[in-house]
Amino acid sequence: MLDDLRSPGDLTGLWRPVTAFGRTLVTTRRQDAALRGHRRRIHQADVFTESEAKAYLTTSHDRTCAWEIVLMAAGETAGLEGVLETDRLLLRPWRVAEAAVQRELWFERDPRVPPHRRIDAAGHPTVAELEQAIRAGRSSAGLLAVERKATGDVIGYCGLIDDGRRFEGEPELVFELLRRTWGRGYATEAAMAVVEWARSAGYGRLWATVWEWNTASRRVLEKLGFTKAGREQVDAVHGSSLVTTRRL
Template identity: 60%
Template sequence: MTARLLLRPRRVEEADVYRRLWTERDPRVPDHRRIDASGQPDLAAIAAYLRTEQEGPGLGLLAVLRKDVGDVVGYCGLVTTGNGSPEEPELAFELLSHVHGSGYATEAGGAVVAWADRAGHERLWAGVRAWNIASRRVLVKLGFRESGQVERDPVHGDSLLMVRTAGRASR
């Protein structure tokens, strides 16, 4: 919980919010992370995924709710897929476009990073497209820095691997 936000496990009945995130994604996002020509993933597929969604103890994606309105505006959490592992998870976040620029990503990410520090995670990772300046700014505010590892992608834009060491910006 933060001053303006509540973070809690995601729920199946929120599938429509998470599908809306898929529809709002930048066209440069790789195809497997966008709605395809047949409309997949549809609401049923996202709900099915939410029913089975699991990570290790204390890990996983959390719903981000605005306290004053009570609505779910996205997710934030730690995952072991992609660049993460149970020992060094990856921070992931995504918010609906109508709340971009509100500071919610930084606020939610800060709560998750603080929890990770308290839980003893020495290092966190985050993968971000080079063109995603807003997310890169959030990560820098949270103490992440570029690791120097870049996955080149001339079609979707290079993916930067950012890293954060517990309690301070990474060296």
């Protein structure tokens, strides 16, 4: 049993082969695509009581699975206090008190961004709704808060998501920072740290989708070595969405 896994990269070279003799149980707060694979079973779970833990470990389970991976519910700080660090930035899980930063990101998005990614006429999502999402681990799975070390303030997010739109095990790089922090190289610095982490974790390729009119994000992706892989959609209101990729 491997308890409270902090990085999928820690399992590099340790995934044991499927045999008839037992399984390996991993518990983690992470939701990375790298955890998924052949003969690995994923379970969503809340915090175990002592009796529930004993019951789970003594129950007979499907022997065709070599690995049982339990995704534990996130607490107030959604897991680790520190994950990736650069010269100027700390990339770590979101905290509930930072929901207002998430709402500011929603509020200042370009009008050309589709409505479902902007605050609606009724004011949703509210700060309270975003707080609940952070508590449940829904809004921050795979997306780390970007904190400036010098000032301690959170200025956006950066991370990897795997929504199944591309290929299994090839997640998408995403990042978004508050407008007042643009032009200082933070996005490139944060994204590079995530790319390097992905390489060390064993990923072979990453994807990134960007609006054609979003020249700032396109420059960041170019600096990171992403190249165009096609044009995903053309919309008279929102513009063209470009698909880029990078092999690691």
